[in-house]
């Protein structure tokens with residue numbers, strides 16, 4: 001008996017990171033440069049290198065990263081921004097905060113990533129209606145896997161739309177042999193503790209190859225500051241990153257590749273061991289997942305609920321991402337045009353996320369697999 005299998009194990013992570021983590025944090029307590037200190041400068045250099053981008057601009061969260069990028073593009077009233085309906089609320093929230101219109105796009109049933117066919121249809125419809133001007137696409141790298149970037153890039157170029165990557169869940173993943181970080185004009189990251197690269201609070205970053213945009217993001221994250229201190233060039237935000245969070249992230253980056261390998265090993269063990277009644281996540285072609293989420297599919301809502309209940313009784317934590325697509329959420333209903341997005345609308349009934357994190361032991365993985373097999377046998381016997 002393994003006992004409890006948590007969805008995320010931050011105490012175990014802290015023990016594994018050990019003294020190195022505390023030393024880095026101790027250094028911040030010594031220099032007392034708590035906001036945008038030397039750790040932030042070091043972190044930005046390492047993030048840029050890792051993601052293969054010229055610049056990394058550290059910010060206070062993944063949401064503020066998206067907000068900063070949209071502000072830099074001048075997104076506002078009368079403009080449409082296209083994004084998947086099957087994602088976290090932050091992707092759409094920032095569009096509405098700026099007074100623009102989020103246009104929800106459907107996803108693929110197997111990979112859960114943005115559907116190009118749906119995107120094409122949605123852009124064409126918005127152009128024809130002529131009420132708002134199509135401006136940008138936010139491609140979301142969902143659950144650790146990349147969005148279909150090659151297709152998105154050629155479509156965005158053809159339509160003259162700005163392409164933004166919401167990579168909050170997938171930093172560390174690779175697409176066509178290269179780490180994510182430069183597929184779009186700007187790539188936004190989140191370091192919320194549950195993301196593949198997480199800090200111990202809120203944090204985020206923006207990666208870009210564009211020198212002018214990087215300078216603009218730096219100004220926007222600090223109240224629109226100009227070249228001089230207290231020179232206010234534009235309306236901005238307080239979206240800076242704390243040095244303590246950067247210190248945590250520097251420690252985590254030292255072991256990031258090992259963690260990604262461990263997540264991959266857990267995913268492969270699940271793939272091989274789960275019963276056939278449970279469909280393992282489909283892989284995006286030519287990619288390597290960062291495995292933020294291992295999301296399986298069940299044949300029906302009742303089977304999903306029954307498996308979830310069985311695992312809960314066995315003290316195995318699970319989660320449902322996402323029970324409801326964004327356009328069905330109270331906050332977004334009014335801005336949706338009523339067009340059906342059938343895949344996003346039905347996925348909530350079938351999906352179930354199993355625990356996947358670098359501190360999951362082999363025993364815990366075997367236990368999750370065994371319990372899933374026990375459950376599947378009970379289903380067959382009940383037939």
Ligand SMILES: *Cc1c(COP(=O)(O)O)cnc(C)c1O
Nearest residue numbers: 061062063088090091168190192
């Ligand atoms: C977590 C997340 C965000 C927001 O990141 P925060 O750091 O929590 O603000 C944005 N988009 C997606 C897809 C996310 O999963």
